Amino acid sequence: PARRTFLKSVGGLSTVALLPAPLLLGGCQPGGAATHAETSGLEQGPFDVELTLFARPDVAPILPGAASEVWRYTASLLKGPDDTLTRLGDGYLGPLIRLRRGQRVRIHIDNQLPEATTVHWHGLHVPPDVDGQPRFPIQSGAQKTVSFVVDDRAGLYWYHPHPHGKDGGRVGFQSYAGLAGPLVIEDDNERGLDLPQGDQERILVLQDRSFAGDNELTYLSGGMGSMMTRMHGFRGEHLLVNGKPATMQEVSAAAHRLRIMNGSNARIYKLAWSDGRPVTVIGTDGGLLEAPEDFPYITLAPAQRVDIWISFEKAAQGTRIQLLNRPHDAGGMMGGGMMMGGMMGGSDTASDQATPLLTLEVNGRGEDGVSTRPERLSNELADLPRPDKTTAPRLFRLGMKMMQGFTINGRQFEGATVADGEAVSLGESEVWEFFNDTMMPHPMHVHGLQFRVLSRHYADARSAGQLAAGIVDSGLHDTVLVLPGERVRIALTFTDFPGLYPYHCHNMEHEDNGMMRYYEVRKV
Template identity: 45%
Template sequence: MAAGSVWPFAALVPPDALAQPASANSGFVPDLIVELRAKRDTLRIWPGPTTRVWRYDGRVVAGDPSALSFVANGYAPILRVRRGQKIRINFINELSEPTIIHWHGLTVPAALDGHPRDAIGTGRRYVYEFEVRNRAGTYWFHAHPDGRTGAQVYYGQAGFLLVSDEEEAFGLPKGEHDMPLMIQDRRVDADNQFVYLAQRAGGMMGRGMMGGGMSGMMERMMGFLGDRILVNGQPDYVLPVATRAYRLRLLNGSNSRIYKFARRDGVPLTVIGTDGGLLGQPLKRPYVTLAPAERVDLWIDFAGQPVGTDIALDSLPFDGDAAMGGMMGGLTLPMGAHFPIMKFRVARREQAHDQLPPKFKPLPPIRAQDAINATQPRTFGITMGMMTWGINGRRFQMDGVTSSETVRAGTTEIWEFRNDESMMLMAHAMHVHNVQFRVLDRSVAADLAAARATLSGGYVDEGWKDTVLVMPGERVRVLMHFGSYTGLFLYHCHMLEHEDTGLMRNYLIRT
């Protein structure tokens, strides 16, 4: 078959591998059974009218009842699991349109990864059964239907998935001192309702929200930005803390916004983990850059702070024109603006003797020579044509995959993402399903180096990653290993409007 030709996936995989699991497997013995429902609801976020949302609700059916909790009166779930644990999740769709859940960052079989081909209709059930193979870390889950991921995540279809294991026996903060924080930007009307893509009145829950004429079209192409910041579903978020150390798990849950997190008092941030778990040792950064879907774990110690002290976390300014292609003027909160995120308020004294570990478990060395294509990496250029995004000139096809997107199980490869070939240079957050990778290196075009430098001091490339920011003019090489799971998986931009308008492709893992 000629290079670059399209292979129909159904011809490569037995038909039974495509079946949607609607009932439990009697041969699978789970340690934890959870029921999750995608449902319409209303929540009180601002004073006045309640806000309509689409959120995940659920309960523990069997196993540890503390495995599932919620932030902000149900705004988002937190699912806590252990490495090696066997999980069954009964997912029920109560929305008015198809949906499916993607377990972002986890290594799971293809049929359980949340591919849009597996989206289920209203009233349907999807049963996930898998063993947690990932190391401890801050993962998450979210909706992943074709063309509707941006809308469904925006209206509330997202939650945390926190994995623990023996690697984390370093005396790190636990319980209430281990805080997952989901940061999102939203646009709100006078009635406290979320507004998305210049929607028409009454268009929130239907395909009509994709309207809005030229303004809506540009937002779909450029990426949607809100003008209100929510942390765990709350505006003007203030976290009461004690005089001791905390672990903060920051998730950029926004559709398209890049954040440049920093303390307002100028104290450097201490980074202890990235997308795929703990680093080999803590790192100091003056600020931390997070693209959509990226996560970072911070250590922050409030010991010695007087009760009543406020410590602010901001997003610092950067060259937003470069990130957005210089075409999104007139926004209340444009990309690259300086704005507050949240505050930590020292509310009580607590005796503790927290010590930041000087080292964690060493990460394996990054060995480019282990790649079977070390001298000729696969290249994936971000392209645009006829007002649709693509990769190497191809947009998303539900079952389409090319020979250049086919890899073999058990091998290690180098992939290079190139963001210097499109007629519209914008930042992109490239995510690969079913793997955690290591960043090998970056390069940038000379004429765009200055704009990139307004963010690059906050890159944290030292750990395991599943999503990487690729700025305009930048090329990023990553090293990834494909495990034993075979089948069709996705790679795409996690700026969700980009994904929904074509910047997503399949890749196939074969034996």
């Protein structure tokens, strides 16, 4: 009976685990012309990297005991450096894809799921038809090839599904089922810095999941609980790092670089060190900062990434330090507070206890030369276009429709329909203002580019104490957390690619239930 909870929301499909084994070695199977979409992106090769990415049902060990049914990405490398694809642990996460700036990349996507999907390259500056946005679904059993030039700064990006059908989005469900993977871009600028690497560099993907008996994943289950979940977004009972519950990793008595990504559907983390030391941030969504910055804790909203530097140089062998998720009232009045706590049942672990995500135990000496805290990081940010202070911002009011979810300027998702305030000009820089006129936080994401955060204004002091001190606004971002009552201004420049791109709340349940729109970059 427990098995049904997860599978029910796939629409009665109960044979997930019984589908034929995937083609892991065969590379791209061009199949019939009818199912293989034309290559979009670069007109022709040669390509530096070529790989096939499969999306398919599988089973993976998550909790101790029985393996769980999941949907996941697997990949095979057809061409390119050996370290292009690596696995992050033995969980359900998609492979870590490692690319270098300037590479010409071609990816064959093979949809072996029982429903349509897309693969979105979150944070990458690619043309609309490569972006994996909802307008270009890949049907069940079909393949599609995309190609692009890697044109982003070194950083941690990621990939995940982005389908949206007539009945709403499937991003929340498909990502929750396991479809997500990290993507690292490297460049010369970063390589020129003496940052920890090899075993002293770790990638940590944070997610949360709930399970029924037999370790079966549970998602929205219908009824009142489900309605509240759609409202707040789904938060699971178990916090997972790289697809596993809190684990221990050994570190050496040297500096380390922890690259953390929030791959959760809706959970906002408040990350702190157990020994009370400040969290030293060296990078964000779009790459390295100009210089390290210290925070008491880090507020990490869904889809955001943070690059952290920490040294264990002075720590005695055997010392343990934990990365904690500190409790917080995630949504002002309505987010997990006393009033709603009961109605949300066990769907939120946020209590007054800090939850350990990871225990690091110091063991061994590490390599020389990378223990000193870097003083300067990237000098690329200084050259970015500065917005003209006199330009009036383009306003996006985040609102709410009673019982129908959330809106942007009063409207919900309407496919490719672009409203008056949603057309911008190719080559221009603009200031956008997100005004959160609701009682819940919204991590707002814009496709196709990285932006800068210019300012925040709180209309509501309630928000400020909860998460604000941990928000990292320096550097480049593709997702910005807008707290209840807040006005956040960002600076964007629309270069290279005309066409339609989505912008949306990255609380996946909000996104799936209408809090997404398209903007259009028009040639002038």
